Amino acid sequence: MAAQRNGAGSRRSLKLLIVDDSNIMRRRIERSQQFEDLEVVGTAGNGIEALEMFNKTDPDMVTMDLTMPQMDGIECISKLVQLKPAVRILVISALADKATAVEAMERGANGFLNKPFTDRQLNEAIAELMS
Amino acid sequence: MLREEELKTFVEGTTNYFEVAAQQPATIGSPYLMEGAPAVHDYTGMITISGKREGVVYFTAPRAMLTVLLMKMQENDFSHETMRDLVGEVANTISGNARRDFGRDFVISVPSVLAGEKPDIPRKPGQRSFIIPINWRSHSAKLIVSLT
Numbered sequence: 001m002a003a004q005r006n007g008a009g010s011r012r013s014l015k016l017l018i019v020d021d022s023n024i025m026r027r028r029i030e031r032s033q034q035f036e037d038l039e040v041v042g043t044a045g046n047g048i049e050a051l052e053m054f055n056k057t058d059p060d061m062v063t064m065d066l067t068m069p070q071m072d073g074i075e076c077i078s079k080l081v082q083l084k085p086a087v088r089i090l091v092i093s094a095l096a097d098k099a100t101a102v103e104a105m106e107r108g109a110n111g112f113l114n115k116p117f118t119d120r121q122l123n124e125a126i127a128e129l130m131s
Numbered sequence: 132m133l134r135e136e137e138l139k140t141f142v143e144g145t146t147n148y149f150e151v152a153a154q155q156p157a158t159i160g161s162p163y164l165m166e167g168a169p170a171v172h173d174y175t176g177m178i179t180i181s182g183k184r185e186g187v188v189y190f191t192a193p194r195a196m197l198t199v200l201l202m203k204m205q206e207n208d209f210s211h212e213t214m215r216d217l218v219g220e221v222a223n224t225i226s227g228n229a230r231r232d233f234g235r236d237f238v239i240s241v242p243s244v245l246a247g248e249k250p251d252i253p254r255k256p257g258q259r260s261f262i263i264p265i266n267w268r269s270h271s272a273k274l275i276v277s278l279t
Binding site for chain 1: 154208213217225227229
């Protein structure tokens with residue numbers, strides 16, 4: 001699913017929303033992702049901003065940090081999945097325990113990438129999410 | 132008080148951070164114990180720990196080191212805000228990675244940051260901080276771990 005086709009048969013980019021409370025991480029993810037068919041449509045610094053941006057941009061995919069102020073990533077994942085069950089969510093978090101990864105997946109995340117990560121690891125994780 | 136094998140978790144987390152995020156390994160000096168407030172560098176990222184353990188984890192580094200670290204991360208914003216963001220993110224990453232060994236009841240806060248100020252480490256009587264010296268390129272930084 002590198003891209004979707006519209007009725008006329010032309011390719012449409014997948015829309016990506018990046019959620020992380022670190023500006024550096026948001027820019028890093030945007031800069032490092034190497035998929036021509038992936039368009040970053042917005043970024044957010046916490047779960048509440050993510051919900052607002054999600055409603056504005058209707059993304060196909062979301063990268064989601066977990067430890068964030070105001071609304072954390074776990075709660076935000078549940079809300080995003082309620083809004084759009086087909087959304088694909090890649091958690092990108094420093095939290096490295098298995099129980100957290102399991103909970104994120106149970107809430108509706110589709111992948112989990114631990115920080116710190118290399119560009120290659122990021123792109124492999126995104127590719128898996130897009131497939 | 133942090134046990135030796137627990138200290139290893141933070142040493143390995145620090146090593147892994149520089150190896151992966153900066154693509155250049157850091158040298159970790161011998162950790163040592165200290166009472167009282169340790170000296171800090173220009174920027175300090177702080178994570179409060181709660182749950183089955185209580186305390187704080189600090190990453191403190193000089194501006195020059197953070198600048199090079201940002202360059203290695205292909206970042207081109209070297210503002211005060213970005214320095215603050217980076218020390219918070221390093222402290223968050225090393226603390227979050229520690230949950231691999233400590234489990235999910237090792238609850239970490241969002242980062243808070245000090246710039247040029249000495250941290251006020253909340254401490255119970257007799258509690259001491261472990262200082263983990265970090266040498267990376269020509270720069271020195273510290274990870275400070277104070278847990279009950």
